[in-house]
Amino acid sequence: MISFRPTAEENRLLQTARDFAREQIRPQARLAEELRQVPQPLLHQASDLGFFLLELPEWMDGLEFPLTTQVQVLEELAYGDLGILQGFPGTADASSFFRLLSENPQIKNSQCSASGCGFGFLDAVSWTSEWGQSLRLERVAHGYELNGHSQPIRLAHQVAGIIACFRDEDGEWLVLLLHQSETPWTVLAGDIRLGLLAAGCGRISFDAVWVPEHAVLARGEEAQLLVEQALSRIYIRQAAAEVGLAKAALDYTVEYTAQRQAFGQPIAQFQGVSFLVADMEMEQRAVHHLVWRAAAATDLGQENAFQYALEAILRSHRAVSFVTNHAVQLLGGHGFVQEYPVEKWMRDAQAQVMLYGCESQFLNQLGERTVSGQNYNRSTLTVK
Amino acid sequence: MISFELTPQQKQVRDLVHWFAESEMRPISLQADAEHRVPDEWLVKVNRMGISLSTPGSQAHTHESKNGGSKTETLEQREQKKQSNRLSVIAAEEVGWGDPAIALTLPGPGLGGPPILASGTAEQKQRFLSIFTPDEPRWGAYGLTEPGAGSDVAGIRTTARKVDGGYLLNGQKIFITNGQRASWVVVFATIHPEMGRAGHRAFVVEKGTPGFSSPRIAQKMGMRASETAELFFEDCFVPDENLLGGEEAYQARQNGLSGFRVAMATFDTTRPVVAAMAVGIARAAYEYTLDFVRREYPKNGKSYTMACAQLANMRQEIDAARLLTWEAAWMGDLSMPNAKEAAVCKAVAGKMALEICAGCLNLMGPIGLDGHLVEKLYRDVKVYDIFEGTSQIQHLIVARRLYEQVGLRI
Numbered sequence: 001m002i003s004f005r006p007t008a009e010e011n012r013l014l015q016t017a018r019d020f021a022r023e024q025i026r027p028q029a030r031l032a033e034e035l036r037q038v039p040q041p042l043l044h045q046a047s048d049l050g051f052f053l054l055e056l057p058e059w060m061d062g063l064e065f066p067l068t069t070q071v072q073v074l075e076e077l078a079y080g081d082l083g084i085l086q087g088f089p090g091t092a093d094a095s096s097f098f099r100l101l102s103e104n105p106q107i108k109n110s111q112c113s114a115s116g117c118g119f120g121f122l123d124a125v126s127w128t129s130e131w132g133q134s135l136r137l138e139r140v141a142h143g144y145e146l147n148g149h150s151q152p153i154r155l156a157h158q159v160a161g162i163i164a165c166f167r168d169e170d171g172e173w174l175v176l177l178l179h180q181s182e183t184p185w186t187v188l189a190g191d192i193r194l195g196l197l198a199a200g201c202g203r204i205s206f207d208a209v210w211v212p213e214h215a216v217l218a219r220g221e222e223a224q225l226l227v228e229q230a231l232s233r234i235y236i237r238q239a240a241a242e243v244g245l246a247k248a249a250l251d252y253t254v255e256y257t258a259q260r261q262a263f264g265q266p267i268a269q270f271q272g273v274s275f276l277v278a279d280m281e282m283e284q285r286a287v288h289h290l291v292w293r294a295a296a297a298t299d300l301g302q303e304n305a306f307q308y309a310l311e312a313i314l315r316s317h318r319a320v321s322f323v324t325n326h327a328v329q330l331l332g333g334h335g336f337v338q339e340y341p342v343e344k345w346m347r348d349a350q351a352q353v354m355l356y357g358c359e360s361q362f363l364n365q366l367g368e369r370t371v372s373g374q375n376y377n378r379s380t381l382t383v384k
Numbered sequence: 385m386i387s388f389e390l391t392p393q394q395k396q397v398r399d400l401v402h403w404f405a406e407s408e409m410r411p412i413s414l415q416a417d418a419e420h421r422v423p424d425e426w427l428v429k430v431n432r433m434g435i436s437l438s439t440p441g442s443q444a445h446t447h448e449s450k451n452g453g454s455k456t457e458t459l460e461q462r463e464q465k466k467q468s469n470r471l472s473v474i475a476a477e478e479v480g481w482g483d484p485a486i487a488l489t490l491p492g493p494g495l496g497g498p499p500i501l502a503s504g505t506a507e508q509k510q511r512f513l514s515i516f517t518p519d520e521p522r523w524g525a526y527g528l529t530e531p532g533a534g535s536d537v538a539g540i541r542t543t544a545r546k547v548d549g550g551y552l553l554n555g556q557k558i559f560i561t562n563g564q565r566a567s568w569v570v571v572f573a574t575i576h577p578e579m580g581r582a583g584h585r586a587f588v589v590e591k592g593t594p595g596f597s598s599p600r601i602a603q604k605m606g607m608r609a610s611e612t613a614e615l616f617f618e619d620c621f622v623p624d625e626n627l628l629g630g631e632e633a634y635q636a637r638q639n640g641l642s643g644f645r646v647a648m649a650t651f652d653t654t655r656p657v658v659a660a661m662a663v664g665i666a667r668a669a670y671e672y673t674l675d676f677v678r679r680e681y682p683k684n685g686k687s688y689t690m691a692c693a694q695l696a697n698m699r700q701e702i703d704a705a706r707l708l709t710w711e712a713a714w715m716g717d718l719s720m721p722n723a724k725e726a727a728v729c730k731a732v733a734g735k736m737a738l739e740i741c742a743g744c745l746n747l748m749g750p751i752g753l754d755g756h757l758v759e760k761l762y763r764d765v766k767v768y769d770i771f772e773g774t775s776q777i778q779h780l781i782v783a784r785r786l787y788e789q790v791g792l793r794i
Contacts, residue, residue, distance in 0.1 A: 002394070002470050002710050003387050003463055068386045258792040269794055274783035281782055282728050289707035290700070293388045300389075311700040360693070367692025370699060371678060 004292075010069055017076035020049060025080025026341075032198035033344065037158070038087040051077065052090020052118075055237065059103040062095070067233065067295035071240035075288075078244025082348045085241055086199035089118025092155055094163040096233040097121070097175065100226055101217065106177055120159040121234075122150050122204060124166050125173065125227060126361070135206070137166045137174070144168065144211040149188060149203050154355065156187045156202030163217075165227050173223035176215045183209045195344070195351030232309040236298060238356045239291045239309075239316035242349070246284045246320045249327035249345050253277060256340075257330055273330060280323045287312070287319040307366065314362040317353045324349040388707070394467070394474055401475045404435060405482025413483040416609035417760050422489045431521035436492030437479065462718055469653065469716035473660035473709045480664025484764045485609035487661060488561050492516055495561065496524030496570040498653045499586060503629045512568055512588055525566035527557040527589075527615055528647055534559075535777040537572070537647050538581050542617060544573035550624050551575075551587065553595070553617040559771070563613030564598040567591050570628065571617070572647055586628040586647070595620030606763030648723070655726040655772050656712040659733035662768040663706045666737040669761045670698045673744035691747050698740050705733040724785035731778035734769035741765050 006014065024045060032038050038046075046052065054070045056062020065073075077085045098107060098119075124135045134148035153162075162178045162185075178185075187202040218226045254277060257268040267273045294308035302308075324346040328335035335342050390398065408430065416422050457465070479487035493500065493513060500512050515522050533539035542555025553573055563569060568590045574583045589596050595618045602612040624631060677691045708729035715722035741762040745752045752758055769775050787794050 001385075001387050001389065001391050001464065002714055003385060004711050004714055005386065005459060005463065007385050254786050255790050258787055258790045266792060266794075268783070268787050268792055271780075271783075274787070274794055275776075275779040277786060278731075278779040278782035281724075281786055282732050285711075285725075285728055286704040286708060286732060289711060290704050292386055293703070293707060296386060296388050308703075311703060314697075315700055315704060363693035363696050364689065366696030366700070367689070367694075370696045371674065371688075371692045 004289075006072060010072060013069070014072055014076055016049060017051070017073045018079075020045070020051075021077050021080030025077065025084050029081035029084060029341065029344065030338075032081070032084050032087065036197050037200060038084050038198050042084070043088070046088055047090070052088055054090075055095040055099050055233070056090065057099050057101075057103075060098055060108065062098075064099070066299045067236055068292065068299055070237060071243075071291050071295045074237055074240040075244035075247065078241040079248045081198075082241055082245040082352060083196050083198040083344070085244075086154055086196050086352070087158075089155060089158060092118050092159070093121035093230075093234045093238075094119035094161075096230040096237070097163045097217075097226065099233065100229050104217070106214065106217075118155060118159055119161040119163055120153050120155050120204075122153050122162050122164040123227075123231075124150065124164065126165075126231070126357075133203075135166070137168050137211070139168060139170075140210070143213045143215070144174075146183065146206040146209050146211050149205045152190065152192065152201045152203050152355070154196075155200045156204055157200040162204070165223070172220055173218075173227065174216055175218040175223045175226055176211060177217050178211065178215060183211050183215065185209065194354075195347035195349070196355070201351075201355070228306060232298060232306045235309045235313035235356070236291060236294045238352070239287070239294070239312040242316040242320040242352060243284065243288050243291055245345055245349060245352075246280075246287070246316075246323040249324045249342060250277070250280050250284050252342060253280065253327045253330050256334075260331075267330075276326055276330065280326055283319045283322050287315045290315050307369065310362050310366050313357060314359060314366070317356070317359060317362075320349040321353060388710070390474070391467075394471060397471050398474050398478060401478035402481070404430075404433075405478050408435075409479070409482030409486050413486065413757065414755075414760065416483070416486055418608075420603075420608045421611075422486050422609050427489070427491060427521045431491045432518050434518060435490060436516065437476075437487055437490040437494055459718060463714070466717045466719075469656065469713035470710065473656050473713040476657045476660035477664040477667070477706065477709075480661030481668045482664075483609070484661055484665050484761075484768075485607040488607065488610040491521035491523055493524035494566075495526035495650070495654055496566070496568065496588075499526070499570050499628060499647070499650045500524075500588070502649050502653070503586065503633075504588075505630050505633075507625070508588065508628065508630075515567055523562040523566040525560055525562045525569040525613075526650070527560050527563065527569045527571040529559045530556060531558055535773050537584075540572055540574055540584070541577060542571065542573040543577070544575050544585050544587065544622075546575065547621070551585070551622050551627070553587065553589065553620040553622055555617050557615040557617075559602065560598075560613045560615055562611050563615050564601060564611055569615065571615070573617075584647070585634070587622045588626045588628060589617070589620065589622055590626070593620055593622065605766060606760070607767055608763075651773060652712075652723050652726045653716060655730040655778075656709045656716065656722075658768060658772045659705065659709045659712070659726075659729040662733040662737035662765065663702060663709060665761050665765045665768065666698070666702050666705070666733075666740040669737075669741045669744040669758045669765075670695065670702060672756070672758055673747050676748055694743060694747060698743060701736045701740060705729065705736045708732050724782055727773070727778040727781035727785075730772060731775050731782070734775055734778075737765045738762075738769055 024042060028039055028042055050063060053063040054065050054073060058064045133151045135150055136147045138145050160180045164176045164178055166174045168174060186205045188205050190202050192201050257273050258266055260267050290312045294312040297305040297308045327342040328346045331340060331342055334340050412426060493516060500509060528537065530540055530542060532541060542553060544551040544553050555573060568588050571587050571589045573585055575585055576583045597616045598613045600614045604612060674695055681688050681691055712722050712725035712729045715725055741758060744758045745762055748756065748758060784794055
């Protein structure tokens, strides 16, 4: 049944998220940016409302919501402020790995509770491993030795645990659970100014640290499948957040251009303005549906779910860049100054796009599979 | 619940229409384009098979239109019960994939169906929609556009002067699909140009009515197998009983029903169908070119990598446009206002389909000029960014709806 109608239960949840985003998140967006972290009272409120638990599995005391529900909530929260959403620990990307893993005592007994300090996610196997980092994982007695610096990752300054994806010197895929108490790291003093400043982005540095054997959550083909499935969920959730930001920028632009006068009339009366706003709406709606479809396909475990996830993140990157850029453009000089929110949204959008994959990477991945006719999800394999 | 899964009935319709498109339309596609017509014997054959261009108006006699829409029904019940808009876009994508020009030539009420279904009296629905039977192919048509008024519906100049027992129509219509062969045409005219939209009336003008002629068929860039006619009305007498909805409806609802509203409501129903056909055309070009690249391109090097990426991007664009048409159709099934969504899907699909056909031709290179289907699809698809309201009109509608929410009329 083709339907775009949320359930009654989802509608109630969305109303809560909507109110929280507009009444609590949005007013504190600038403060969070200045503090370079989400204000503690806001963190507590979000935690109390359960927004950190959406993706986490029940065995970690999470809500384990379907992705179709999550993407709607994430859109609402990002509408308030993407920077703050990305600074929420429970919404971090590592939660998608936990979702896919069956009950794991290492994780459950760790110092990091589900809604507390959270985990970071360090991806050293996909495109981000090809430049801008120097990580090396080498086998030693009873484990591995880890050296080098990562690319900037979200929540680097906050987390005490990291889910890390590597390939060792033999090319074998590994998914590791690193605890700072066991595998100490430092966060490099960086100089990040662009956007998502409340998300605590930073580079992780390891100096010949030992990674014990028991830190390996998955290896080989199982690890590769786990990474692909987790990335699929991460892409969909991040694309949903981008849809929310795009919607915020669009709505703000509509209101502003309806009021702003030039040549004796609201500038919306000029088709050069209103047609561009219509394009922003079309782009936002197009990606919105792609995200929902990817979420629905993933919930159903469909074969083409990973393809849909790639399509969603590819289009959402374009859409959020397009909409936030034109929001600044249509506000003119006001768009460029910090009295108005759109300049921040454009910066946040660009930082977000840089953190979550580049267009050519997605196109290449999609293209190879499209033309070769390869299945998008090796569903015969299961993650233990 | 949010879902993009087709029901068994929807899958059945999709598969059946696709089978027809592949086995009956495609084999005559290039020939029909070359001859500027669809063979008569083929039309007789498909009419006997009960195939017609499906628009929501085509379901005039179905269970759902007779029984749908009680006030106590929940949205969930309604969305399961009424599916004609969703079925129409699913079917339209497949016939667009088969051949868009032949699709528009399929017998049936065509775009004339929705206004009769939406605004006609019970007697009019029976009289005009019951003629579509397997014994002989028949067509309906929709006459709105004039030389001086296309997307600006409010600017139509065809007049309808009240006389005893009916109206005298005078004026000209252009770009009317199946206008010459149609058994009847829904024609929009004004009882007084200065009354603006309130003066608009919709009539059903039957073939052979004195004063009604369709002397010329347009020669076109694409869609060559589809008949596009000019209609002339010279003191053409149309009886009262052919005024769509009847005189009483206009008098009883002075601020409600008008020819303008009939035209606009029709667009909200037909634009998703047109958009779905554009999606089908784009998919046809994409699939043809994907096969071409697999067969012809060397499997390494920059050209191959770039072609793969372009094809992947095309698929994403097609998927996005399809979902927008589904949303507009779904809203139509639920009787939700969908003017903005209908305009969005039409604008996005029309633009996307042209870009994809152009991109496919670029991937094929010079050989694409010579006897390949995509070249024809490229010529066909341009009009999908024009008819049923140009892209610019769709932008205007979308913008108006957005600014209405903040209290500004643009």
